[in-house]
Amino acid sequence: xxxxxxxxxxxxVQEGEDFTTYCNSSTTLSNIQWYKQRPGGHxxxxxxxxxxxxxxxxxxxxxxxGEAKKNSSLHITATQTTDVGTYFCAGRDSGxxxxxxxxxxxxxxxxxx
Amino acid sequence: EAGVAQSPRYKIIEKRQSVAFWCNPISGHATxxxxxxxxxxxxxxxxxxxxxxxxxxxxxxxxxxxxxRLKGVDSTLKIQPAKLEDSAVYLCASSPGGRQGxxxxxxxxxxxL
Numbered sequence: 001x002x003x004x005x006x007x008x009x010x011x012x013v014q015e016g017e018d019f020t021t022y023c024n025s026s027t028t029l030s031n032i033q034w035y036k037q038r039p040g041g042h043x044x045x046x047x048x049x050x051x052x053x054x055x056x057x058x059x060x061x062x063x064x065x066g067e068a069k070k071n072s073s074l075h076i077t078a079t080q081t082t083d084v085g086t087y088f089c090a091g092r093d094s095g096x097x098x099x100x101x102x103x104x105x106x107x108x109x110x111x112x113x
Numbered sequence: 114e115a116g117v118a119q120s121p122r123y124k125i126i127e128k129r130q131s132v133a134f135w136c137n138p139i140s141g142h143a144t145x146x147x148x149x150x151x152x153x154x155x156x157x158x159x160x161x162x163x164x165x166x167x168x169x170x171x172x173x174x175x176x177x178x179x180x181x182r183l184k185g186v187d188s189t190l191k192i193q194p195a196k197l198e199d200s201a202v203y204l205c206a207s208s209p210g211g212r213q214g215x216x217x218x219x220x221x222x223x224x225x226l
Contacts, residue, residue: 004155033214042204043156045214088155090215100146100169101215103155 002027002093006104014112019076021107023089030092032065032072033101038085076109084111115139117218119205125224131193134221138186138207144168145182146215147190148204156204156217162188163210195225 003026013019023032031050035043047056049065049072056063062075072089086108090101118137126132138145143164148156159178161169165185173180177196182188192199202220 042217042220045216048214090155100158100161101156103157105153105155 002091002102004089004091004102004104006089006107008107009105010108010110012110012112013079015081016078019079019083019109021074021087021089021109023072023074023091023104025070025091025102027070027093029069032069032092033090034063034072034074035088035090035103036085037088037106041085043088079109079111081111081113084109117205117207117216119203119218119221121221122219123222123224125226126195127226128197129194131191132195132223133189133191134203134205134223136188136190136205136218138188138205139216141209142207142216143185143210144208145188146206146208147180147188148206148217150202150204150220152201159190192223195223197225199223200225 005024007022011019031048033048034046036046037043047063049063052069053067054065060077064073074087076083086106088103088106090103117139120135124132145162147159149159150156159173160180162182165182178192180190202222204217204220206215206217208215
């Protein structure tokens, strides 16, 4: 079945430094979504990317979808303490059928003030 | 707009007991999902409903787990009998349908002793 892998598993940064998490799928995706989960909270939808090579920005967050639609990245510029949490990518297989998401294991972002 | 509602928020049971979780999705959302999130991992899809029909239950352990969505609105997820490895957060989520963002509820944290 489809597998979605994320690296790194943990990332420690100093406040103000940049952060990037990478996501790779074993299969071609129809779209990829990103979620943020604060400690003790539930995943919150951030964005969806659909097109090959697509780049979207949300303030300090930049999301990219690879040309082959098998990988994606999330980059945060100048991290703030409010960015703490786990960032998950979740992909939908392009093979059709059910559209349930396959989540990666997430990247835990830890920020040191 | 009200979000996805779930109850209970916490449940502690002994192994071999039964437990049921309830979910009320966002009004008008045709698609409802149940995810299992084990500590430190990403959510894993258990079952997906489209209105009151099952779209995908390929990862649902059907010997012990069951779910229903009567009238295409509320849903219940049942575990009977529970095992130690069922300890997790059970997340209900809904989406408007199609390949759009998924909105999660607060989850039910299940501890099986």
